[in-house]
Amino acid sequence: MIDVLMLMGSDSDLEFMEAAIHELDAAGVPYAMHVASAHRTPHRVEQLVKDAERDGAKVIIAGAGGAAHLAGVIASHSMLPVIGVPLPTLGLGGFDALLATVQMPRGVPVATVGLGNAGNAALLALQILALSDERVRGYMLDARASMREKVVAKDEKLQARFMTKNDFAAKADPANHK
Numbered sequence: 001m002i003d004v005l006m007l008m009g010s011d012s013d014l015e016f017m018e019a020a021i022h023e024l025d026a027a028g029v030p031y032a033m034h035v036a037s038a039h040r041t042p043h044r045v046e047q048l049v050k051d052a053e054r055d056g057a058k059v060i061i062a063g064a065g066g067a068a069h070l071a072g073v074i075a076s077h078s079m080l081p082v083i084g085v086p087l088p089t090l091g092l093g094g095f096d097a098l099l100a101t102v103q104m105p106r107g108v109p110v111a112t113v114g115l116g117n118a119g120n121a122a123l124l125a126l127q128i129l130a131l132s133d134e135r136v137r138g139y140m141l142d143a144r145a146s147m148r149e150k151v152v153a154k155d156e157k158l159q160a161r162f163m164t165k166n167d168f169a170a171k172a173d174p175a176n177h178k
C-alpha cells in the first residue's frame with residue numbers, strides 16, 4: 001500500500017525532487033517514486049497511475065521542467081488530486097514549466113506549487129492525507145508548531161542583537177517621528 005505516487009519527467013529532475021523525498025520520509029508515509037514522461041513514455045505514465053490507485057494512493061505529485069505536460073496528463077487519467085511541481089531548466093529558466101503546469105484548462109485541475117518547490121508539494125500532499133489520517137494530522141500540527149518556535153527564536157536573536165524591546169517600541173511609535 002502507498003499513500004503518495006511521485007513521478008518526475010527525468011532523472012535530471014531528482015536534484016529538485018529530493019526535497020519532497022525528504023519531507024515524505026520525515027513524515028513516514030509510504031510512497032512510490034518513478035521517472036516517467038508524458039512525452040517519452042505515455043503508456044507507462046497511465047499504467048503507473050492505475051497501479052498507484054490500485055495500491056491505495058490518495059495524492060499524486062508530478063515534477064517536470066520545460067514543456068511540462070506530465071502533471072496535466074496524470075490528472076487526465078485520475079480523479080486523485082495532482083500536485084504539479086514546475087521545475088527550472090536551461091533556456092527559459094522554468095517559466096515555461098510554470099505556465100504549462102499552472103495554466104490548466106477548465107475541467108482538469110492541477111494544484112501547482114512554486115518553481116522548483118517540491119518540498120511544498122510534499123507538505124500539501126501531507127495536508128491532503130491529514131484529512132483522513134490522524135497520525136499525519138498530528139505530525140503536521142507538530143511541524144507547524146516547531147516552525148513557529150523557530151521563527152520566534154530567530155526574532156528573539158534579532159532583538160537581542162540590534163535593540164531592546166523598548167527601543168523597538170519607541171522607534172516604531174509614529175509619535176517619535178513627528
Ligand code: C2R
Binds near residue numbers: 036038068071
Ligand atoms: P532530460 O534531462 O531527460 O532531457 O529532461 C523533464 O522533467 C526535465 O525537466 C529535460 C526536462 O524534460 C522534462 N520532461 C517533461 C516531460 N517529460 C520530460 N516535461 C513531460 O512529459 O511533461
